[in-house]
Amino acid sequence: MSTRVTPGKRRTKRASKSATPAGTAETAPAGEPVKTSYREAMRAAIHEALQRDDRVFLMGEDVGRYGGCFGVSLGLLEEFGPERIRDTPLSESAFVGAGIGAAMAGMRPIVEIMTVNFSLLALDQIMNNAATLLHMSGGQCNVPLLIRMTTGAGRQVAAQHSHSLEGWYTHIPGIKVLAPATLEDARGMLWPALQDPDPVLIFEHGSLYNMQGTLAADAGSVDITTAAIRRPGADVTLITYGGTLGKALTAAGELASDGIDAEVIDLRTLRPLDDATFLASVSRTHRAVIVDEGWRSGSLSAEVSARITEQAFYELDAPVERVCSAEVPMPYPAHLEEAALPQVTGIVAAAQRAVA
Amino acid sequence: MTGHGGFAPQAPAAAAHRSELLAEMLLIRRFEEKCVELYSAGEIRGFVHLYIGEEAVAVGVNQALTPEDNIVSTYREHGHALVRGIPVDAVMAEMYGKTTGCSKGRGGSMHLFDARRRFYGGNAIVGGGLPLSIGLALADQMRGDQRITACFFGDGAVAEGEFHECLNLAALWDLPVLFCCENNRYAMGTALDREHAQTDLALRAASYGITAWPVDGMDVLSVEHAARRAAEAVRAGGGPHFLELRTYRFRAHSMYDPDRYRDKTEVAQWRERDPIDVFTAQLREAGELSGDELASIEEKLATQIEESITAARAAPAEPVAGLTRFVYTPEPS
Numbered sequence: 001m002s003t004r005v006t007p008g009k010r011r012t013k014r015a016s017k018s019a020t021p022a023g024t025a026e027t028a029p030a031g032e033p034v035k036t037s038y039r040e041a042m043r044a045a046i047h048e049a050l051q052r053d054d055r056v057f058l059m060g061e062d063v064g065r066y067g068g069c070f071g072v073s074l075g076l077l078e079e080f081g082p083e084r085i086r087d088t089p090l091s092e093s094a095f096v097g098a099g100i101g102a103a104m105a106g107m108r109p110i111v112e113i114m115t116v117n118f119s120l121l122a123l124d125q126i127m128n129n130a131a132t133l134l135h136m137s138g139g140q141c142n143v144p145l146l147i148r149m150t151t152g153a154g155r156q157v158a159a160q161h162s163h164s165l166e167g168w169y170t171h172i173p174g175i176k177v178l179a180p181a182t183l184e185d186a187r188g189m190l191w192p193a194l195q196d197p198d199p200v201l202i203f204e205h206g207s208l209y210n211m212q213g214t215l216a217a218d219a220g221s222v223d224i225t226t227a228a229i230r231r232p233g234a235d236v237t238l239i240t241y242g243g244t245l246g247k248a249l250t251a252a253g254e255l256a257s258d259g260i261d262a263e264v265i266d267l268r269t270l271r272p273l274d275d276a277t278f279l280a281s282v283s284r285t286h287r288a289v290i291v292d293e294g295w296r297s298g299s300l301s302a303e304v305s306a307r308i309t310e311q312a313f314y315e316l317d318a319p320v321e322r323v324c325s326a327e328v329p330m331p332y333p334a335h336l337e338e339a340a341l342p343q344v345t346g347i348v349a350a351a352q353r354a355v356a
Numbered sequence: 357m358t359g360h361g362g363f364a365p366q367a368p369a370a371a372a373h374r375s376e377l378l379a380e381m382l383l384i385r386r387f388e389e390k391c392v393e394l395y396s397a398g399e400i401r402g403f404v405h406l407y408i409g410e411e412a413v414a415v416g417v418n419q420a421l422t423p424e425d426n427i428v429s430t431y432r433e434h435g436h437a438l439v440r441g442i443p444v445d446a447v448m449a450e451m452y453g454k455t456t457g458c459s460k461g462r463g464g465s466m467h468l469f470d471a472r473r474r475f476y477g478g479n480a481i482v483g484g485g486l487p488l489s490i491g492l493a494l495a496d497q498m499r500g501d502q503r504i505t506a507c508f509f510g511d512g513a514v515a516e517g518e519f520h521e522c523l524n525l526a527a528l529w530d531l532p533v534l535f536c537c538e539n540n541r542y543a544m545g546t547a548l549d550r551e552h553a554q555t556d557l558a559l560r561a562a563s564y565g566i567t568a569w570p571v572d573g574m575d576v577l578s579v580e581h582a583a584r585r586a587a588e589a590v591r592a593g594g595g596p597h598f599l600e601l602r603t604y605r606f607r608a609h610s611m612y613d614p615d616r617y618r619d620k621t622e623v624a625q626w627r628e629r630d631p632i633d634v635f636t637a638q639l640r641e642a643g644e645l646s647g648d649e650l651a652s653i654e655e656k657l658a659t660q661i662e663e664s665i666t667a668a669r670a671a672p673a674e675p676v677a678g679l680t681r682f683v684y685t686p687e688p689s
Contacts, residue, residue, distance in 0.1 A: 057498070083498060089528065094521035097487020098494055104476065105426075105495035124518075128481045129488065135682040137469035138460025141476065142685045173683050197685035 030218035038186045039209040041219075042072050042148075045190035046110060048220070050080050053108055056194065057084040059095055060112030069114045070150060070209050096122035096147065100130050100199075103145040108194055113149040116165050116203065130199040131174030145199045146190070152205040152243045152293055153330050153341055162330035162337075164293040166203050166242065167300035170271040176200045177270040178224055181245040183213045185268060188222030196224075203270075205243030205293075224269055227277035233263035236351045237281040239304055240291035241267040244342050248291050251347035258348075260355055270300060278304065279312050286317040287354040291342050296324035321350040371644040377419075377576050378639060379653050381411040381632050384435040386657045387444065390665070391434070391451060391465075395611050399669075400451040402464045403480075405432040409606035412631035413538050414439050416579025417506060417601075420534075420587035423473065426496075426505040428489040431466035431480035432538075432605075436508055442470045448664035454671035461674055462682060474503075482543075483516030485509060486535075490522050493531040504532045504590045512543030514557050523564040526596040534583070534590050535561065535598040538573065540605045545617040561598035573603030574629045606630075 036044075049056045058073060064087040067074030077085040088095040092113060099111035113119045119126065126147070133141045153162035170177050178193060178200060180186045186204070193200040230245065231252050240248040245266050252262040263285055265278050282288045288308055292301035305320045326340040388408050394400045407414065414435035421427070429436040437447055442458050450457030451465055459469045459478070467478035476492065479485035489507035496503050513519050514537065526533050537557055541548045548555050561568035567589065571582040579601060586597040604626040608615035639645035674681075 089521070089524060091521035091525060093518045094487050094490060094525045097484070097518070097522075098491035098525065101428075101476075101488040101491020101493075102495040102498075103491070104488070105492045107495045107498065109491075124481055124484055125487055128484055129479070133477070134685065136459060136463045136467040136477065137471065137682075138457070138462045139682040139685075140459070140469050140471035176684075 032217050033214040034217045035212065036183060036215050038183055038211040039070065039072055041183045041187035041215060042204065043074065045187050046073065046076065049110065049191055049194055050084060055106065055108040056110060057086060057107065058110045058112060059086040059088055059099060061088055061090055061114050063087060063112050068112065070206065092118050092121035093125050097125040097129060099145050100125060100143050103143045104133065104141050109145055111145065111147045113147060115161060116149050116151040117161050117163050119149055127172055131172045134198065135174060142197045143199045144197050146193050146202065147199065148202045148204060150206045151203040152207060153337060154207045156332060156334055156337055158332040159329035164325065166270055167294040169201055170300055174198065175271065177203065179203045179242040179268060179270055181208065181242050181266050183211065183215045184219060184222055187215055187219045189224050191221045192224045203242060207243050225274065227268055227274040228266045229263060229281065230266045231262065231264040233261040233285065235261045235285055236287040236289060236354050237263045237265060237278065237285045238289050238291060238347065238351065239265045239267065239278050241270060242293065244291045244293050247342060247344050248347060251344045251351065254344065254348050255351050260351060262351055275307050275311065279308065282308055282312050283315045286315055289321040289323060289347065289350045289354055291323045291347055293325055293342060295327050296322060297327060299324055318354045321354050323347050323350050374639055374644060377415055378635055380415045380439050381576065382653060383657055384411045384414065384438055385632055387438060387661055388434055390661050403431065404465045404611045405609065406605065406607040407432055407435040409626065410538060410540060410573065410603045411435055412576035412579050413573045413601045413603050416576045417536055417583040419580040420583035421506055424503045426474045426476060426492045426503060428476045428485040428492065428505065428507045429478060430485060430508055430510060433468055433478050437468040437475060440473055440475050442468065442473060442475060444660050445664045445667050449668040449671050452668040452671070454668055455674050456671040483509065483513040483518035486513065486518050486522040489533050490525055490531060493533045494529065497531055504534055504587060506534045506536055508536045508538060510543070511537065511539040511541065511548055511557060512551065514560060515543065515551055523561055523566060527564045527566050530595040532590050533596040534587055535596060537598065537600045538603055539600050540603050542618065544609045558598060558600040566596050566598045568598035568600065570600040570602055573601035574631045576631060576635055
């Protein structure tokens with residue numbers, strides 16, 4: 001699949017079959033809400049990036065002919081061609097590292113790692129190269145690389161396909177970590193992440209792809225530096241991100257019928273953490289419950305808890321509660337998987353303990 | 357594979373050129389000998405991996421590269437950096453961890469960088485530089501840029517998964533990469549035949565459909581000839597090429613290494629093939645180098661290296677207040 005281009009001639013922009021981003025209704029006027037899904041919103045974001053910037057290309061396992069393992073890139077190969085929608089061998093280290101090299105050389109690669117589980121095969125490149133090159137080179141070699149990957153459990157795919165390792169990645173200085181949990185963020189985080197001069201990891205929880213909803217037809221970039229209050233409340237702060245946002249919101253609904261007014265914070269940006277938003281919330285509610293699909297020990301929930309303790313200790317009226325995954329490799333049976341993961345009942349119970 | 361080993365170099369390179377090759381090898385040798393002294397005196401620290409004995413490889417390959425080409429190297433990269441033209445002062449200052457170093461002191465011996473000269477490290481995870489070379493070459497291919505990427509790594513890297521992933525990808529995508537395998541026969545302390553079931557490393561590369569051949573890495577003219585031939589083929593759109601540069605390091609793996617794993621007679625035998633001594637003798641015999649000329653080269657190098665040490669010692673250290681610089685790119689002001 002040689003794609004050598006005529007020397008000295010930049011590839012010309014391919015004519016687009018449709019000027020409308022995939023996943024938005026073609027006839028809807030700008031600003032009009034249209035039905036879409038998380039998957040379509042993410043596809044629209046990639047589509048927009050490919051259209052707006054010649055340097056952008058998508059690379060990963062089965063992103064082309066297959067259409068992406070989760071169908072995110074379906075149709076993009078036909079529109080943008082195999083050079084920019086680039087199927088790779090099952091060589092995570094090589095193609096992630098290739099993304100780093102291409103980014104250093106001035107391209108804007110979007111590297112898709114099929115799932116976070118396989119990202120471990122590329123951990124050397126992410127940690128030892130992407131995160132360190134700028135520093136090791138004394139500021140000379142920045143890496144404007146975007147890596148997307150699916151994360152999380154909930155589909156009975158057992159111990160090697162159910163990890164939530166966002167917290168691990170947030171440990172690493174030199175990278176940024178995003179977790180879009182809404183249609184707006186699925187649509188709007190990718191372009192600003194691509195504008196970042198440094199490596200950004202986007203974690204897409206597998207349970208979200210089929211999430212349906214409406215989005216403005218002209219929805220675009222969103223801020224990628226702050227947490228968001230998804231539900232205002234006065235009695236307790238539920239702090240979460242990614243795949244457990246929905247559960248936290250459901251729990252808040254149940255708590256409301258119990259007379260407890262829960263505020264729900266979506267961290268959105270996991271590194272660097274926006275401390276100010278959750279600290280301000282805890283300072284209002286004086287109670288915090290952190291919901292994290294990662295294992296409890298050494299998790300992102302531990303970091304958030306520590307920051308609350310460090311910076312808002314005297315605001316607390318109750319110990320910080322955490323609802324995390326049980327410390328077990330993910331079991332296959334549905335009832336055990338359900339028991340291993342944070343669930344609405346557990347979140348409600350934790351909030352009730354906090355306000356008791 | 358166009359397999360043949362140790363072919364005769366194509367003469368005649370101009371005498372001046374040969375003299376320049378010698379001077380470049382001597383620069384690396386004298387620079388590193390001074391590093392040993394400075395390390396022993398505690399002036400420079402960290403891991404320091406010496407290239408002594410392997411100089412013909414860096415100098416020979418560099419002849420085939422243009423300033424526009426990319427270089428990706430390893431932690432044993434003083435030689436590659438110096439022949440690339442990173443100033444001696446900047447390399448020495450990096451050894452001292454000073455802000456005037458080529459990586460502003462943040463990298464040290466193992467992480468020499470110079471983006472302006474397209475020198476992309478200084479990569480200290482064995483095999484970890486190969487994927488970078490794939491990406492650099494991919495960017496060039498996608499843009500239609502004419503440059504090639506030279507990627508240096510050792511025989512130890514051939515045992516890493518990244519090596520195989522990258523050779524496959526380079527061949528699959530027809531990328532303009534010149535793979536330069538510096539086979540110095542040891543992966544730290546493990547001998548070649550104790551780390552590889554198949555010790556013909558060029559053959560391993562050839563299994564990916566990559567043109568590959570072994571080269572006498574102790575002879576700078578052989579290396580130059582092979583590198584020119586391979587680089588021209590890559591430049592002409594011939595896809596990746598692979599040189600197995602058979603060489604030997606005379607010193608231990610690093611300054612920490614007591615070198616207990618190899619026979620002293622083996623080292624002595626290889627030292628008889630010292631790329632600098634042998635080449636010097638050849639030039640003398642051919643009447644291309646007088647004793648005065650050699651003394652003049654040595655004197656010039658000694659002065660240059662001494663001046664780099666004086667400058668490095670005097671150079672400012674980064675204030676601790678700057679500790680967390682270069683973690684993220686600063687916002688444009």
